[in-house]
Amino acid sequence: MSMDAARTSKALGGLHVECYGEVTSTQDAARALRVQPPYLVCASEQSAGKGRLGRCWRSDRGGLYFTLVLQRPEQDWAVPLVSAYALWKGLSSKVLSLEMKWPNDLYVEEKKLAGVMVEGWDARLGAGVGLNVNQLSFEGDLASSAVSLRMLAGAEFDLEVLLISIVSGMLKAMDELSNHGFRFFQPALRRVLLEADQPVKVIRDNRTYTGRLLDLGPSGEALVQSAGGELFTVPAQHLLEAR
Numbered sequence: 143m144s145m146d147a148a149r150t151s152k153a154l155g156g157l158h159v160e161c162y163g164e165v166t167s168t169q170d171a172a173r174a175l176r177v178q179p180p181y182l183v184c185a186s187e188q189s190a191g192k193g194r195l196g197r198c199w200r201s202d203r204g205g206l207y208f209t210l211v212l213q214r215p216e217q218d219w220a221v222p223l224v225s226a227y228a229l230w231k232g233l234s235s236k237v238l239s240l241e242m243k244w245p246n247d248l249y250v251e252e253k254k255l256a257g258v259m260v261e262g263w264d265a266r267l268g269a270g271v272g273l274n275v276n277q278l279s280f281e282g283d284l285a286s287s288a289v290s291l292r293m294l295a296g297a298e299f300d301l302e303v304l305l306i307s308i309v310s311g312m313l314k315a316m317d318e319l320s321n322h323g324f325r326f327f328q329p330a331l332r333r334v335l336l337e338a339d340q341p342v343k344v345i346r347d348n349r350t351y352t353g354r355l356l357d358l359g360p361s362g363e364a365l366v367q368s369a370g371g372e373l374f375t376v377p378a379q380h381l382l383e384a385r
C-alpha cells in the first residue's frame with residue numbers, strides 16, 4: 143500500500159501530513175511549507191536526498207523517507223539522540239541485533255538500516271528519517287554497507303503502517319523530552335548506546351581525538367576514552383561521529 147496523507151493524518155490524531163510521490167528532499171519540502179508545527183512530510187522517492195555532513199542519501203522507491211517538523215524544545219541538542227532512540231524502540235521488536243550508533247544511526251551487523259538528520263530553521267526543527275524498508279538489494283558502495291528490513295526479515299513491509307507507528311513513537315518521545323527533559327531518556331539511551339561499540343571524535347585544544355563512548359550522564363555529559371587512553375568529559379552535543 144502506498145502512503146496516503148488523509149489516512150496517515152487520521153491515524154496520527156489529525157497531524158498535518160503531506161505525502162509526495164517524488165521530491166528533491168523532504169527536508170526542503172518541509173521547510174517550504176507554511177504550516178504550524180508539528181507536521182509531517184513524506185515521499186516515496188527523493189531525487190536529492192540529504193545525509194549528515196553533506197553526504198547524500200540514496201532514496202529509491204521502497205524506502206521510507208520523511209521529515210517530522212517540531213517546535214524547537216528547550217533541550218534541542220537532544221532531539222537527534224531522542225529521535226534515533228524512538229526509531230530504535232519502534233524497530234527493535236522487528237529486527238534482531240539492532241544497534242544505535244552515535245549520534246543517530248541504526249545498524250544491524252555493521253550495515254546501516256536507518257539514519258536521522260536534524261536541521262533547524264526559525265523556531266523549528268526538522269527531524270529527517272531515512273529507513274531502508276523494502277529494497278531487495280543495494281548497488282555500488284551501499285552493496286556492502288546498507289541493509290533493509292526486507293533483506294533482514296525476508297518479507298515485505300507496509301510503508302504506511304510503519305510510518306504511522308514510527309511517527310507516533312517520535313511524537314510521544316518529543317512530548318516526553320519537552321515535559322521531562324533529557325534526564326527522562328538517559329537510562330534507556332545509556333543502555334542502548336553502550337550495548338554497541340561507539341566510535342566518536344572529540345575536539346580539544348584544536349586537536350581531534352578519536353575514541354569510544356564509555357558513559358552518558360543524566361545532563362548529557364559524555365565520558366570518552368581516546369585511542370591514546372586519555373579520558374574526556376564533554377557535553378553530548380560536542381561529541382562528533384567517527385564514521
Ligand code: BTN
Nearest residue numbers: 167191192193194257270271272
Ligand atoms: C544520515 O544518516 O546521514 C541521515 C540520513 C537522513 C535521510 C533522511 S530521508 C528523509 C529526509 N530527507 C532528506 O533529504 N534526508 C532525510
